Amino acid sequence: MRKETLHQPLEIIYEKVTSCPLNNRGLNFLEFAYIISGSGYYTLNDNTIFFKSKQLFMVTPNDCHGFDLHGECEFLVIRVDKSYLNEYQWKSIDHIECLLFNRSNIIGSIISDERDKKTVDSLITNLLSCIEGDALYYQDLKKHLTNAIIVLAARNISLFMPKGITSSPDKKIVDIISFIQHNIQNPSVLKIAALSERFGCSESYFSNYFKRNCGESLQEYVSSYRIRLIEHRLKYSDARINEIVSEFGFSDESHINKFFKKHKKVSLSRYRSDHLIKKNVKN
Numbered sequence: 001m002r003k004e005t006l007h008q009p010l011e012i013i014y015e016k017v018t019s020c021p022l023n024n025r026g027l028n029f030l031e032f033a034y035i036i037s038g039s040g041y042y043t044l045n046d047n048t049i050f051f052k053s054k055q056l057f058m059v060t061p062n063d064c065h066g067f068d069l070h071g072e073c074e075f076l077v078i079r080v081d082k083s084y085l086n087e088y089q090w091k092s093i094d095h096i097e098c099l100l101f102n103r104s105n106i107i108g109s110i111i112s113d114e115r116d117k118k119t120v121d122s123l124i125t126n127l128l129s130c131i132e133g134d135a136l137y138y139q140d141l142k143k144h145l146t147n148a149i150i151v152l153a154a155r156n157i158s159l160f161m162p163k164g165i166t167s168s169p170d171k172k173i174v175d176i177i178s179f180i181q182h183n184i185q186n187p188s189v190l191k192i193a194a195l196s197e198r199f200g201c202s203e204s205y206f207s208n209y210f211k212r213n214c215g216e217s218l219q220e221y222v223s224s225y226r227i228r229l230i231e232h233r234l235k236y237s238d239a240r241i242n243e244i245v246s247e248f249g250f251s252d253e254s255h256i257n258k259f260f261k262k263h264k265k266v267s268l269s270r271y272r273s274d275h276l277i278k279k280n281v282k283n
Contacts, residue, residue: 004028009084012131012142013077020067029081030100031059032153034124038073042066047107049236054121055109058153060100062182076124076131078146088147100154108236116152123149160228164215172199173213180222184229187249190222227263230256234272241268 006029035055042051044065051057051067059065067073085100111117127145130138161177176199183189189198195218196206210218226248233239233247241253250256257267264271 011079015075032078033057034076036074040069044107047237056111058110162214162221
């Protein structure tokens, strides 16, 4: 897989294309792709979903992605590196570069809050109006608009953080959560013994530290995070049940169904079929 390099801290690109020029690629930076118009299929780390206008996707350096376009599509692409994120004081979101750069596994649009969707669309419209401009202060304006989009992305991504975590967590707990999220398909490294060894503390200290900072136990968070990702696969991808079994390290379909039913009260196949029925009724 070819890695693409960013040559400046911030790049903003408008594209109107009928085919994606850069598929199956990796990045050494953070990329946001906003769908201005058009539709098609989006693949992230072997998971494929349908995309449409007014959706915002994020790609981290850990990801491999690509677009299969249905006709002409318009994109606004925002690319930033860690130095850009570290340059600003993000007063309400500590360690924002860690939160964003280590964010894997979200395969749908990262903006879930309805009010934030409208705000992002307005910010994109304003960003488009000044993207080619050379007027006084346009460069500063582009940075401010970009920063607002980044904050909204981080706020929506934080919905995947533990429910009881503080608004300004210390870096160590953010590192721990990022490691858990990045390795969620590898249960063996998420055991308390493995994690406490990795982060240089005893098992009892680690357990108490995690619960004190996150408001729930390690096992509760890992289980809830796995459930949310499995829900995403069922809702937004065509992955077969046996593929989801393999992806998340379960022994077989019976094992994953038992786990899923414990939390959602239905089997995976029933959950997916119920979602499709609701989606068809809504449409």
